[in-house]
Amino acid sequence: MEANDDFDARVRRRLRQLRQQRAMTLEDVASRSAIDVSTLSRLESGKRRLALDHLPRLAAALSVSTDELLAPPTVEDPRVRGNAHTRDQITFWPLTGGGPAGGLHAYKIRISARRRRPPAELPVHEGHDWMYVLSGRMRLLLGDRDFTIDPGEAVEFSTWTPHWFGAVDGPVEAVALFGVHGQRVHVHTDQR
Structure with missing residues (x-):
């Protein structure tokens, strides 16, 4: 049976x-x-x-x-292939393909050591961000709070909160999950 x-x-x-x-x-x-x-x-x-x-x-x-x-179903190539792209001194490497669950997209990111100065007005947009720092120390501004995120630490926050992230004293590598709206703001090179 x-x-x-x-x-x-x-x-x-x-x-x-x-x-x-x-x-x-x-x-x-x-x-x-x-x-x-x-x-x-x-x-x-x-x-x-x-x-x-x-x-x-x-x-x-x-x-x-x-x-x-x-016949048994064909197995598609599971590797994610995508080109790295840089925006605002952050390089993004895609880690998920076309249809991640829940509309989330994963990226390995590298924040340039030169990204140290936040803009005069912190951006706000629809979405939710999650990041895990692999190496380096990341500075995260959330509203009027200023955090230093060390390797091995993760952060998650609503992007309705004014926010910005950059480097403290050298380049930062992290894994980031962005919802569709956060991906559009952080990753795409077209200006909206």
Whole structure:
């Protein structure tokens, strides 16, 4: 029974993978396979078992052979590839790809030793930031408070609070998580 469950789960994953790769909706596959959309949804979710007569129709709807439909899902390259970019004396290396959970994006950042002077008016924007200092000492201004963050320490704060971060006495390396709005403000090079 367990082997059948594994096979069923593998075919369901493959079905969903092929459908999504082709940018097809459940309705698209249902109409092309002459299988009711609710049945197809239950097949993909595991709430209904696959029947042998489903396989050729699903394969044809997805423009693959039945063998390709039954094949294990292909494993995509898990490496995150992205170019480093520098803005306001901070270099950002992306650590997450296109669809991180909860809309968070992770970066390794390097704050230049020259970034020591905050602007006259501290920025405020929508979002939430989290940073973990790997090396160097980071200066963090939050409202009217001034903090020195040492290696091994983490900070998180609402970006609705006026804030700025820079170097104390040399370059700083950290890992940072930015929400979508924080990423747009900190990372993108276009001015908004």
